[in-house]
Amino acid sequence: MPELPEVEAVVRTLGPLVQNRRIRFVHVLHPIATKPQAASHLARFAQGRRIRTVGRKGKYVLLHLDSGLLTMHFRLDGQLLWFSNAKEFLERANQGENAVHVDLALEFGNGVLGFADRRHFGRVHAWESGEECPGLAALGVDALSPDFTASRLRKLLAASKRPLKEFLLDQTRVAGIGNIYSCEALWHAQLDPRRRANRLKPREALRLHKAIVSVLGRVLECCLHPAPDFRDPAWWFQGLETILRAYGREGKPCHRCAAPIRRIAQGSRSTYCCARCQK
Ligand SMILES: [Zn+2]
Structure with a gap:
């Protein structure tokens, strides 16, 4: 299970890939990844918004958008993946024998960020502000x-x-x-x-x-x-x-x-x- 240093390393690596990039499209392959929020809500919320900064608190990854934020929590086995473009993503994600498992993906002009958790405990959520997220607001x-x-x-x-x-x-x-x-x-x-x-x-x-x-x-x-x-x-x-x-x-x-x-x-x-x- 990733703890603080692992999540911090993910955040530092992710920043240069997605900062100041606009989310063109949200691909939802396994809607369970946004539970209890509706995947359609998260997609509508995030599409068209730009990621200003990538941050972290505790074990949460925070994608601060031009308004609102997305939180990612890896739980036991969640991880991030990167595809060069939408074509590569659509060919490899959840398709055929050598498929790469992906639950949800954010498409940018420079590539596609996939969130994956085979055991489906990890979550991606959308919030107007960090105070709205109970897990985040409760952190010490x-x-x-x-x-x-x-x-x-x-x-x-x-x-x-x-x-x-x-x-x-x-x-x-x-x-x-x-x-x-x-x-x-x-x-x-x-x-x-x-x-x-x-x-x-x-x-x-x-x-x-x-x-x-x-x-x-x-x-x-x-x-x-x-x-x-x-x-x-x-x-x-x-x-x-x-x-x-x-x-x-x-x-x-x-x-x-x-x-x-x-x-x-x-x-x-x-x-x-x-x-x-x-x-
Ligand atoms: Zn000893």
């Missing part, structure tokens, strides 16, 4: 924004009795962190994921802040080198597993103290941590 401070300071995190931690891991997954507190990078940040900060957020000492909160910023920064660097290639239908980020110190490493030795990494259940999610050096 973005973990890559300058507003995410150590003192801001300390105040948020102090106001929550939830276990650290669950606190980090709550998008209404800090936006953009998912299961993988919450495990990683807690490993780097040497904090037990089960600790209650409001029990952290100021220096521990500072350590957690530093760990979050450094983990997300490192992953973003990895996601941008090489940058996503939307022209390749099979594109995905490479090399991220080499960065991971805890996530998915059950039974393998901790890189810090050599004790085996443990997998514990928290809520409905798996948390990976070192029982010896995360306190």
Whole structure:
């Protein structure tokens, strides 16, 4: 599931392709991608409007139009694809044996942007303003924004009795962190994921802040080198597993103290941590 750094890398790659481009036509191949909005509404809304800027908040991609905006959320498996022109798009998308799965596409003068999610959890929506989008309006401070300071995190931690891991997954507190990078940040900060957020000492909160910023920064660097290639239908980020110190490493030795990494259940999610050096 793409978290904040993956979505940021997508946004940085997408910007130069579509900024200041007019949406000539919206192709809807699987209307489920706009649910609960009607696909016809989204098409009418977006057609003819120009994309001013491409932005991001939390895990949302924001396409700011000359009026209103489109939001994209990839959920588990959503991704973006790029076709050179409408002809190539119509030939390859959802046609024949070697078809490329596409749910919805925005046609521009310079190419076609496809949104695809085989499992159909990902969504594209149209809004007159960001405040209209409940998921977006509810987001807390973005973990890559300058507003995410150590003192801001300390105040948020102090106001929550939830276990650290669950606190980090709550998008209404800090936006953009998912299961993988919450495990990683807690490993780097040497904090037990089960600790209650409001029990952290100021220096521990500072350590957690530093760990979050450094983990997300490192992953973003990895996601941008090489940058996503939307022209390749099979594109995905490479090399991220080499960065991971805890996530998915059950039974393998901790890189810090050599004790085996443990997998514990928290809520409905798996948390990976070192029982010896995360306190
Ligand atoms: Zn350890």
